[in-house]
Amino acid sequence: MNNIKVVKAEQLKSKPDANSLGFGKYFTDHMLVMDYSADQQWHDLRIVPYGPISLDPSAMVFHYGQEVFEGMKAYKTADGNISLFRPDMNLKRLNASCERISIPQVDPEVLLEGIVQLVNLEREWIPEGEESSLYIRPFIIATEACLGVRAAKEYKLLVILSPVGSYYPEGIHPVSIYVEDQYVRAVRGGTGMAKTSGNYASGIKAQEAAKQDGYSQVLWLDGVEKKYIEEVGSMNVFFKIGGEIITPALTGSILAGITRDSVIALLASWGIPVVERQISVEELFEAARQGVLEEAFGTGTAAVISPIGTMKWENEQISIAGGQTGEWSKKLYDSITGIQKGERDDHLGWRHTIS
Amino acid sequence: MNNIKVVKAEQLKSKPDANSLGFGKYFTDHMLVMDYSADQQWHDLRIVPYGPISLDPSAMVFHYGQEVFEGMKAYKTADGNISLFRPDMNLKRLNASCERISIPQVDPEVLLEGIVQLVNLEREWIPEGEESSLYIRPFIIATEACLGVRAAKEYKLLVILSPVGSYYPEGIHPVSIYVEDQYVRAVRGGTGMAKTSGNYASGIKAQEAAKQDGYSQVLWLDGVEKKYIEEVGSMNVFFKIGGEIITPALTGSILAGITRDSVIALLASWGIPVVERQISVEELFEAARQGVLEEAFGTGTAAVISPIGTMKWENEQISIAGGQTGEWSKKLYDSITGIQKGERDDHLGWRHTIS
Structure with missing residues (x-):
């Protein structure tokens, strides 16, 4: 893979203020690009200056939403290296999303090598602040210029990089959540398990309504019975009830989060099992009423761990962990970000070091 | 509205062969464009040469799918005029889609005037063949360069025109349909009633599987019970059972088709009521077994009326109207296309003539 063509930017941007990322x-000076055509399959992987992409107005992505994406992060570690966190998992999920949306899959090794070269080239862009990192956004769009409703024959893959601070301006502080019982994010048989644009478009309206009412995010219920908990905002969700840690099982409409998987594996490595099962919002609120809902938190690449302090469902509002960051939320956040930043022992082999 | 800025293309394209549209x-020489920013709202409506649009790779449409579109047609009428078909309905639906996807709504009069001017400028592009027309595709995309998951603050509206032949290469001939019982297009509380890209992305995989098995389209069932009929491919669907014409009621996950509305109104004007209600696939197949499923057809702007000749569900295959185009399918197709083309009396006032 020494054959990745690199066209360097003629002028480099000035870096943004680390405190207002x-x-x-903000985006770095270069991006990774690869094209797909029916004839040549995926080809011409290259690094080029970051800049606008030019598409025919009939490019299928603008009409029929054939798009998949991923989100991952690069960190500067304590020893001065750069590391990625479980990138193999992101590339595996990218291909799973491709499969669902009828986009040709990508060779994960080729793509990872490209991402590593891009991140290496942009290493000066990796911010060093406590909750900062270089966010990596691979995405694939259908570029064929045609209005027929079918899978496109041409695609473009891009990887762009953005230095980021904490996803929530307030950092790791408990958020307030609104249980959404009108709008639905996804349903079994739909695209909920894929990381594709349509899932996010469908959630914006509910999120806006929640924000207007003073809540940070919505808690999504299942599309069939509007009874079982699925995700929170664009994160997976965990609860600690009567000493037991529970997360909704992956039934087909929930994204298989990599932070979700990491939380389960990390807790297992500490001897703490996580129960993956259906959990209804009624069960959750009843646990709160009984005083046994001890903790709740969302998990995702952007926020890592996002503790939930209050939750509202219909006319009932509950406070969780006294509205504070719970013990396990904090422990998991510190452990995962510690592993990511090379400050903690990587006992599960999750760091992918770029030398 | 004389203030629409027009930048003419320096060189005009040669028109495609009318028999292979x-x-x-194919797209015409010009397109209509309008921009939205939080400061200026919708502004700068203009006609410019058809050509690529340039977007930042982080433009939100590429990531979170904030997109809505419409489909309508312009016809050359028998008297040499140009007409649109019920354009007010399309613009109303465009705004309904905007509302669901949190995109700022557009002034329908301003947009219609822009479309009329564009179509007028491109009148030489309107094909004259029997099943031909100039397809009009308005669409709005979120262009703000940011990866936050929220409604964008910048958008672009475009209207592009494409001379089209029959949507189905075989013209008005019965198609074969596969009842999809694994994948789901939409669910109540989702975005099924909006014309937005994510609904189409989610359907491609099932459509590909149906095609591989020799079927033209899939029949979608509801996402909750996987029992009730919703749409066929990207069309609404009608059945004639024991003399009665039935179409699924608009329960929130079905697109409110304009051809659907036209079929109901046209039949009403002839004294024939259409029953809008839930209809299960079991009821449909039982009617076929009893010999009382007399006709089935899809309705949509692209195909107008698409008769269904055979349908497969699990291991059962049924033939409808002897695999032929049914009486009402033909009558409705002839009437609607006749009104569109100015060959029939426009007794419901649907033609919007461009003088």
Whole structure:
């Protein structure tokens, strides 16, 4: 893989202020690109200056939403190296999303090598702040210029990089959540298990309504019975009830989060089992009423661990862990970010070090 | 509305062969564009040469699918005029889709005036063949360069035009349909009632599987019980059972088709009521077994009326109207296309003539 063509930017941007990075607002000097055509399959992987992409207005992505994406992070570690966190998992999931959305799959080794070269080239962009990292966004879009409703014959893969601070401006602090019982994010047989744009578009309206009512995110219920808990915002969700840690089972409409998987594996490595099963919002609120809902938190690449302090469902509002960050939320956050940043022992072999 | 800025193309394309238009493969010389920013709202409506649009790779449409679109047609009428078919309905639905996807709504009068001017400028592109027309595709995409999951603050509206032949290469001939019982297109509380890209991305995989098995389209069942009929491919669907014409009621996950509305109104004007209600696939197949399923057809802007000749569900295959185009399918097709083309009396006032 020494044959990745690199076209360097003629002028480099000035780096943004490390204290006002926000999320996904700034982008580095270069990006990774690869094209797909029916004839040549995936070809011409290259690094080029970050800049606009030019597409025919009839490009299928603008009409029929054939798109998949991933989100991962690069960190500067304590020893001065750069590391990625479980990138193999992201590339595996990218291909699973491709399969669902009828996009041709990508060779994960080729793509990882490309991402590693891009991140290496942009290493000066990796921010060093406590909750900062270089966010990596691979995505694939259908570029064929045609309005027929079918799988496209041409695609473009891009990987762009963004130095990011904490996803939530308030950092790791408990958020308030609204249980959404009108709008639905996904349903079995739909695309909920894929990381594809349509799932996010469908959630915006509910999220806006929650924000207007003073809540940070919505808790999504299943599309069939509107009874079982699925995700929170764009994160997976965990609860600690009467000493037991529970997360909704992956039934087909929930994204198989990599932080979700990491939380389960990390707890297992500490001898703490996580129960993956259906959990209804009624069971959750009843646990709160009984005083046994001890903790709740969302998990995702962007926020890592996002503790939930309050939750509202219909006319009932509950406080969780006294509205504070719970013990396990904090422990998991510190452990995962510690492993990511090379400050803790990587006993599960999750760091992918770029030398 | 004389203030629409027009930048003419320096060189005009040669027109494609009228016999090989296909659907959405060729585009005219110009397009309509309008921009939205939080400060200026929708502004700068203009006609410019048809050509690529340039977007930042982080433009939100590529990631979170905030997109809505419409489909309508312009016809050359028998008297040499140009007409649109019920464009007010399309613009109303565009705004309903915007509302669901949290995209700022558009002034329908301003947009219609822009479309009329564009179609007028491109009148030489309207094909004259029997099943031909100029397809009009308005669409809005989120263009803000940011990876935060929320409604964008910048959008672009485009209207592109494509001379089209029959949507189905075989013209009005019965198609074979596969009842999809694994994948789901939409669910109540989701985005099924909006014309947005994610609904189409989610359907491609099932459609590909149906095609591989020799079927033209899939019949979608509801996402909750996987029992009730919703749509066929990207069309609404009608059945004639024991003399009665039935179509699934609009329960929130079905697109409110304009051809659907036209079929209901046209039949009503002839004194024939259409029953809008839930209909299960079991009821449909039982009617076929009893010999009382007399006709079935899809309705949509692209195909107008698409008769269904055979249908497969699990291990049972049924033939409808002897695999032929049914009486009402033909009558409705002839009437609607006749009104569209100015060959029939427009007794419901549906033609919007461009003088």
